[in-house]
Amino acid sequence: MSVRAFLAAKAAKTEQALDAYFATLHDVPDTLREAMRYSLFAGGKRLRPALALGAAEIVCGKDTAAMPAACAIEMIHTYSLIHDDLPSMDDDALRRGKPTSHVVYGEAIAILAGDALLTMAFDVAARANDPRVLGEIARAAGAEGMVGGQVIDLQSEDKRLSLEQLRHLHACKTGALIRVSVRAGAILGGATESQLDALTHYGQHIGLAFQIADDILDITSTEEVLGKPIGSDIASQKSTYPALVGMDESRRLANEAVSSALDALKSFGAEADTFRALARYIVERDS
Amino acid sequence: MSVRAFLAAKAAKTEQALDAYFATLHDVPDTLREAMRYSLFAGGKRLRPALALGAAEIVCGKDTAAMPAACAIEMIHTYSLIHDDLPSMDDDALRRGKPTSHVVYGEAIAILAGDALLTMAFDVAARANDPRVLGEIARAAGAEGMVGGQVIDLQSEDKRLSLEQLRHLHACKTGALIRVSVRAGAILGGATESQLDALTHYGQHIGLAFQIADDILDITSTEEVLGKPIGSDIASQKSTYPALVGMDESRRLANEAVSSALDALKSFGAEADTFRALARYIVERDS
Numbered sequence: 001m002s003v004r005a006f007l008a009a010k011a012a013k014t015e016q017a018l019d020a021y022f023a024t025l026h027d028v029p030d031t032l033r034e035a036m037r038y039s040l041f042a043g044g045k046r047l048r049p050a051l052a053l054g055a056a057e058i059v060c061g062k063d064t065a066a067m068p069a070a071c072a073i074e075m076i077h078t079y080s081l082i083h084d085d086l087p088s089m090d091d092d093a094l095r096r097g098k099p100t101s102h103v104v105y106g107e108a109i110a111i112l113a114g115d116a117l118l119t120m121a122f123d124v125a126a127r128a129n130d131p132r133v134l135g136e137i138a139r140a141a142g143a144e145g146m147v148g149g150q151v152i153d154l155q156s157e158d159k160r161l162s163l164e165q166l167r168h169l170h171a172c173k174t175g176a177l178i179r180v181s182v183r184a185g186a187i188l189g190g191a192t193e194s195q196l197d198a199l200t201h202y203g204q205h206i207g208l209a210f211q212i213a214d215d216i217l218d219i220t221s222t223e224e225v226l227g228k229p230i231g232s233d234i235a236s237q238k239s240t241y242p243a244l245v246g247m248d249e250s251r252r253l254a255n256e257a258v259s260s261a262l263d264a265l266k267s268f269g270a271e272a273d274t275f276r277a278l279a280r281y282i283v284e285r286d287s
Numbered sequence: 288m289s290v291r292a293f294l295a296a297k298a299a300k301t302e303q304a305l306d307a308y309f310a311t312l313h314d315v316p317d318t319l320r321e322a323m324r325y326s327l328f329a330g331g332k333r334l335r336p337a338l339a340l341g342a343a344e345i346v347c348g349k350d351t352a353a354m355p356a357a358c359a360i361e362m363i364h365t366y367s368l369i370h371d372d373l374p375s376m377d378d379d380a381l382r383r384g385k386p387t388s389h390v391v392y393g394e395a396i397a398i399l400a401g402d403a404l405l406t407m408a409f410d411v412a413a414r415a416n417d418p419r420v421l422g423e424i425a426r427a428a429g430a431e432g433m434v435g436g437q438v439i440d441l442q443s444e445d446k447r448l449s450l451e452q453l454r455h456l457h458a459c460k461t462g463a464l465i466r467v468s469v470r471a472g473a474i475l476g477g478a479t480e481s482q483l484d485a486l487t488h489y490g491q492h493i494g495l496a497f498q499i500a501d502d503i504l505d506i507t508s509t510e511e512v513l514g515k516p517i518g519s520d521i522a523s524q525k526s527t528y529p530a531l532v533g534m535d536e537s538r539r540l541a542n543e544a545v546s547s548a549l550d551a552l553k554s555f556g557a558e559a560d561t562f563r564a565l566a567r568y569i570v571e572r573d574s
Contacts, residue, residue: 025430025431026431027431027435028430028431028435029430029435029438029439029442031438031442032430032434032435032438033430036430079402083398083399083402086395086398088393088394088395088398089395106375107375108373108375108376108441109438109441111370111373111375111376111398112370112434112437112441114402115366115370115401115402115405115434116429116430116434116435118402118405118406119405119425119428119429119430119434120425120429120430122409122412122421122425123421123422123425123426123429125409126418126419126421126422126425127418127422128418129418130418131413131414131415131416131417131418131421132413134409134410134413134418134421135410135413135414138410138413139410141406142406142407142410143312143315143316143319143320143323143403143406143407144312144314144315147319147399147403147406148314148315148316148319148403150399151316151318151319151396151399152316154395154396154399155316155318
């Protein structure tokens with residue numbers, strides 16, 4: 001299966017499941033439900049759910065067990081985008097080609113829609129009946145992971161970071177959630193410890209590759225393709241890989257991360273081919 | 288044991304446990320850790336943890352099993368206060384006699400400290416190893432519960448609500464979390480279905496009593512005792528019980544709710560005496 005077909009299939013399945021979870025919500029104020037769905041169904045790539053579902057499939061041939069974690073992580077990812085875009089944070093008006101939540105619903109509802117998605121994520125995650133996985137997701141998303149990374153990011157504006165600091169920032173801000181997507185899927189699929197180790201390394205390296213590629217795209221892509229203004233990192237004086245080490249070295253680092261991700265999969269056979277193709281796709285995509 | 292001694296004992300235990308959970312967090316940006324702790328250790332009454340711990344004690348004689356839920360719910364309560372106080376929400380500068388989070392740390396860090404506490408709550412709750420309880424806490428805190436209630440509250444400003452609407456608002460905004468505190472403690476303590484039913488009714492009625500008493504205190508207390516400006520509900524033109532039905536009828540409704548709470552406990556013996564006293568205390572307290 002091509003990577004695009006894999007991502008499209010997993011995205012369709014995930015969206016169906018997300019819709020089903022929403023159908024179990026009763027008695028939610030209309031505006032809140034609408035704001036939650038507006039951001040959750042805004043045409044994201046569903047990379048994290050695909051990683052969770054794909055990891056389960058690699059270890060047990062089926063993705064069903066990973067669905068609660070896949071949906072929970074996508075909800076957490078979505079809430080983080082809503083809060084990151086707020087005026088007091090990155091102050092972004094456009095995301096995936098659409099006005100951001102606070103532009104449409106106002107700041108208060110945007111904050112609350114994020115809060116509600118984050119909270120709902122754990123109700124959904126709990127349905128996997130695995131407190132270990134739920135705890136891992138919470139830690140990856142929390143003060144030691146994604147939220148911590150966003151704090152470092154805010155505190156790094158107008159500062160020139162070292163490559164080490166930039167790597168740490170991204171390991172927290174985006175890496176932790178990508179890594180736990182793979183881990184949650186693997187654990188729920190019944191991975192052995194050595195399978196889990198291998199997939200964890202894979203998740204770690206593609207997380208890094210993903211972020212470097214994102215930094216590059218912010219410079220080389222177009223607003224139409226990316227769905228948000230180009231050069232916004234430069235405008236907000238954020239430290240990025242291209243700014244720190246130049247475009248060529250950034251491309252080299254991204255490819256190096258992809259190689260390490262492929263290495264991590266060497267104990268798997270053909271069942272991991274889609275993950276291999278996905279690792280390459282992450283640095284070759286145009287949006 | 289007197290209610291004050293009971294609350295003080297449970298608060299001390301809860302704070303020790305919260306502190307221990309924080310000690311397990313590594314590699315958190317200093318500002319974030321400080322902001323999370325600033326609001327979490329701001330001298331709250333710890334009513335919700337006391338309810339969770341007390342409910343477990345009633346059904347099994349020990350409160351240990353309920354501690355993860357007690358701490359998780361207090362973290363959720365605290366995050367909700369941080370976000371409610373934000374400029375785009377209630378815009379409050381003072382809480383429990385101290386400047387609110389966004390006044391001290393700025394809006395971005397306040398939002399993120401709230402996000403981190405909410406996320407950490409579920410890591411902590413997961414340690415109770417009971418996905419049912421975790422799911423119940425998430426639903427009580429989320430779009431159908433507390434967050435939904437906050438949305439209704441925002442949309443009700445400058446509007447005169449009916450008594451039915453006001454009751455619904457509070458059932459979501461504050462009632463759901465108080466109710467689930469009792470339920471979580473009871474379930475984790477191993478309650479039978481009939482014990483759980485009885486304690487659920489108790490939780491529901493004291494939640495209502497608590498809110499009516501809060502509305503009354505906003506008028507009758509002093510800023511020194513309450514730790515926040517008096518008359519803020521009137522200033523922001525919020526619908527309150529006294530505004531809707533007058534002070535005497537509000538007191539009657541509060542007492543009625545306490546009676547219903549006591550009724551709910553009639554199948555219990557002396558083991559529920561502290562909960563009986565607590566129900567009375569809720570409408571007699573001065574802050």
